[in-house]
Amino acid sequence: MPPSLPESLADSWQRAGTKHGESTVLIASINAETTLYEPTEPTALAAYGASAIPLHSLFVVDLSISPPLSAVGIAPEAAFSKAAPKARDQFIDTVESEGIRVEDTRETLAFEAPNDTEGRWYVLETTHPLSDDVQAETNIEADANGHVPAEAHVAVWPTNSSFAVAGGTLPRPDGLESLPDDLAAEQAADPEAARDTISTLIQALDFASDD
Secondary structure, three states: OOOOOHHHHHHEEEEEEEEEEEEOOOOOOOEEEEEEEEEOOOOHHHEEEEEOOOOOOOEEEEEEOOOOHHHOOOOHHHHHHHHHHHHHHHHHHHOOOOEEEEEEEEEEEEOOOOOOOOEEEEEEEEEEOOOOHHHHOOOOOOOOEEEEEEEEEEEEEEOOOOEEEEEEEEEEEHOOOOOOHHHHHHHHHHHHHHHHHHHHHHHOOOOOOOO
């Protein structure tokens, strides 16, 4: 089971579903269960999303590694350079299977994880699908395939016996310039606040009991 949401987010976010995926790192097989969260009070724009992954979301990944890294004499930190991009790529596979397009990795950053290890933080340029009739009902400037610009944050770090993965998604303001009156609040939304929420989630997670 993934760690619970921190108290500061528990009242404003709710579970939206789970996704499953598989990958390999070295000789180990990894099963990943991704728990998605969405705001308890979604913005008006959220109703136009055409993906099971909300346009504005948080996620926490529960990893199951077989055989355990300890059983084959591999420390998570020793395998981290291979595990981090694998975790990013598995996230990309998951969201692309739900209609989200990943255009590029905009940034790859080192960061201090909640357990004081060094992790990797990926910022992905994405586009999020909208419902077929959205352009007929609104003035949102979607591309020819009905997508609006968004971004995804994927943080990965080593734990005692495995790896932690968490992050979130948010709309990019450059895709929301032309909104009808009923979506004016979405236009005023602060993307930095959304990024701070993702950071709050990541820094509050406790994977200490992953053994």
